[in-house]
Amino acid sequence: RPLIRTVFFSLFSAEKNVSQLNKHYNFLNKIIAFISLPIFMGVLVFGDKIINYAIDPKYLPALNTLWIFAGFMMIVSFQFPLQLVVQAVEKVEITFYAKIFSMYNLIGDLLIVQIYGIIGIALITCSARLFQLIYIYFKIRKSAGLQIEVQSIFKILMNSLLMTIGLFLVRDFINSIFSLFCFSSL
Numbered sequence: 262r263p264l265i266r267t268v269f270f271s272l273f274s275a276e277k278n279v280s281q282l283n284k285h286y287n288f289l290n291k292i293i294a295f296i297s298l299p300i301f302m303g304v305l306v307f308g309d310k311i312i313n314y315a316i317d318p319k320y321l322p323a324l325n326t327l328w329i330f331a332g333f334m335m336i337v338s339f340q341f342p343l344q345l346v347v348q349a350v351e352k353v354e355i356t357f358y359a360k361i362f363s364m365y366n367l368i369g370d371l372l373i374v375q376i377y378g379i380i381g382i383a384l385i386t387c388s389a390r391l392f393q394l395i396y397i398y399f400k401i402r403k404s405a406g407l408q409i410e411v412q413s414i415f416k417i418l419m420n421s422l423l424m425t426i427g428l429f430l431v432r433d434f435i436n437s438i439f440s441l442f443c444f445s446s447l
Contacts, residue, residue: 265289266345273349279406282349287410289342294414297335298421303445304331306428307435314438329383336387340394347401355400362393 269289273282304311308327312320347355366389373381401407428444435441 262341265341269342269345270349279350282346282405283407286342286346286407287413289345290339290409291413291417293338293342294417297338298417299424301331301335302421302425303428304328306425306432307441307445310432310435310441314435314441325380326383329380329387333383333387333390336391336394340390340397343394343397343401346405346407347397350401350405352401352404355397355404358400359393359396362389362396365389365392 269285272285305328308324308331309321312318312324312327344356347353366386369385369389370382373385377384398407398409431444435444
């Protein structure tokens with residue numbers, strides 16, 4: 262991240278071109294989607310196998326939490342390039358106002374923990390970060406003319422879904438840590 266941050270800011274400060282800023286933002290989004298979407302899909306399909314063979318079968322009841330955590334990590338990863346744009350165009354007040362979702366997170370956690378436990382906390386936290394990401398995007402989109410290249414992300418999503426079908430087909434052949442590693446590395 263420090264290297265990407267340095268390159269991102271040096272490219273923008275040299276050009277001061279908002280269209281180039283948008284190009285660099287979309288490039289980072291594509292890289293993140295290319296990595297995080299297949300990992301997320303793999304965790305959805307192989308989550309129980311990962312817990313069973315790589316961790317310990319006694320943690321299998323935490324599978325739902327693992328899925329939520331994987332989704333949370335994917336959402337949070339898309340906030341990095343967005344924050345770079347916010348900093349580049351010097352609209353840090355957007356990030357400040359987005360902190361309101363931290364209050365939603367805190368209050369939601371306190372209300373939900375008694376009913377849904379750790380799953381509820383994970384869902385509230387994930388939704389708070391998602392709302393924060395959406396808020397920042399729409400605010401910075403007005404200021405910087407930011408546009409997400411939806412077609413590229415959609416292609417990556419479709420390829421990830423095809424990969425997921427393949428993972429479902431080989432799922433029954435995973436019966437050890439070695440086979441899990443072999444099929445995960447495909």
